[in-house]
Amino acid sequence: MKDSFCVTVTGQSLIKNDVRQIQHKRFLEVLDFLRQGNVVFTNFESTILGRYGGWPTKGRYFDYSRPEMLDALQTMGFNALALANNHAFDLGPAGVLSTLGEVWSRGFLHAGIGTDATDAMKPGRQRHGGHDVSLFAMDAGPGPGNMYAEDRSNGRPPRPGVNQLKTVRKLGVTKESFRTLAMLAQELRTSSLELTNYAQPDDPTAVIGENELNFYGTVFKQGSAFRRHVEIDPENAGEHLAAMQRAAARGDFVLAYLHHHHWEPGWQEVPGWVQGFARACIDAGASVFVSHGAPVLQAVELYKDAPIFYGLGNFLFHVPAEETEWSAREVWRSLVAACRYNGSGQLESIDLLPIVIGGEEETAANRLVPLAATGEVARNILQGFAKRSSIFGTEIAISGASARVSLAAARKVG
Structure with a gap:
């Protein structure tokens, strides 16, 4: 029998400032919660300006990070990164190649970009906590066609880029x-x-x-x-799902990730097409599904005893000061989830820690790191999350400034 196993997941990490010297007590509390995971996962919402150089491929919503930002993530405890997102191609193919090199050199479990389409679709695979873990990461756009990886064909060279779920x-x-x-x-x-x-x-x-x-x-x-x-392209989706089935068939713990910007008018609502695809990933053998894109906390569903995190919002969100559209407080509030599995691979518990980027004051000057939420703010985050999740039949027990997903209730419904 395998050992018990824990996966901690967070909101997306758009990191452009080195935060390793920050020693705020409630930030350290968040890091302690993170590090209980054998797999500590986030989406690296950026691209690296490194040895291959690169140039801006878009206008106002352009971002890149220095290689040492990956060191900062590693110091926090992250060892697994999704790389498929709307910023992964902000420096073009050169940025994709630099990011791949820097991530490889640090030993991260990663997936979502590649030197061509075949490479980008491959899962990352590493052993953690006595388990072989396969990570699949996809981006569903909307985005220009040239940001997505492409294989060599007659008259066309390969293109480094992002792994696409075609929609x-x-x-x-x-x-x-x-x-x-x-x-x-x-x-x-x-x-x-x-x-x-x-x-x-x-x-x-x-x-x-x-x-x-x-x-x-x-x-x-x-x-x-x-x-x-x-609308999801059924042939392309089938290729992704078949790869998950193969990984699950060999006994891997499968983590499926989707990034998209097809938001609903109410950002915290879950698009129906995402629910359908998330459930298909679980049917294909994924043990957990995580999504980002809308910069807010959405809901969690337990489907066939597997958690589906429809949107975990932001964990690190270093956006330019001129991007004033992120003033809504929901953008700066999220949670970290610790999913614990027994030796047989059955989900035993999901613990939730609410966070606020910059703390309860939420001023632009101190929005560098997430702090563990306290008091009324923590209750508001958890109560809102519980209300949205109840639509999917998920019960969440709130206790002070933390919470736990009720697995017994979900299994009773199943």
Whole structure:
């Protein structure tokens, strides 16, 4: 029988400042909670400016980190990193190669980027706590096609980049609005504004049937109401899920990770397509599913005795001062989760520690590290998390400034 096993997971880590010298008591409390894990996991929400150089590939929302930021994460206790996210390509292929080299040299378990598509899709695999652990990491966009890794083909060299879960975002509109768009599109084409030129650098997105229209890069879908549709490519998803099945079949502990920016208008709501894919990952053999993207804490679901963390918000969030859109307090509040498994691989408990980046004052000047939340703030974080999670049948027992997910209740429902 294998030894008992613990996986601790956090919000995403956009780190650009070295925080190793910070000794705040409540930050050290967070680190102590983290380090109880055999696997300590976060999403490295950045790219490394290193030996391969690079150049900015986007405008305002551009970020990169120095290699020593990885040392800071390692000092905190992290040993597992997802690298698939919207900032992974901010320095282009050069940044991907630098990040790979720096992560490899430090021995992190990692996944999500690669020298080509085949390499980017490969899971990271290491032994931790007596278990072989396979980490799968994917990004579902939206993002430009050239940020995603591509294999060599006839006439095309390979491209280093991000591991993609292929999705298409479509905007649903009413019949009347769809008819207006179709008429306008026809008038524009008559004026020689052909679609292909305006889709570059990507290829035009295919449409299905007469009820869809590609309007210069945005696909509109005729329906009864205005809404957004996110559709996962079934063939591509099948490749990811088959790889998880193979890892689980050989006895690995499988951690599945998804990053995306297809947020709901209410950021703390869970998109239906994410729930469907998360459950498919568990069906394929994943023992835990973690997602980031929306910079807020969403919910947790227990599905077939496996935790699905739909959105863990932020753990480190070193954004430029001019990005004022992150003023909402929910952006700076999250939690850290410790998932404990017995020797047979069965989930035994999930403990939760609420955190506030910068502490209860939450001023921009001190938002460098997360501190363990206290008092009313801790209760608000946990109560909000419990309320959102109850929609998925998850019960959370709150005790002061900490909480535990009720596994007995979930198993009774199952």
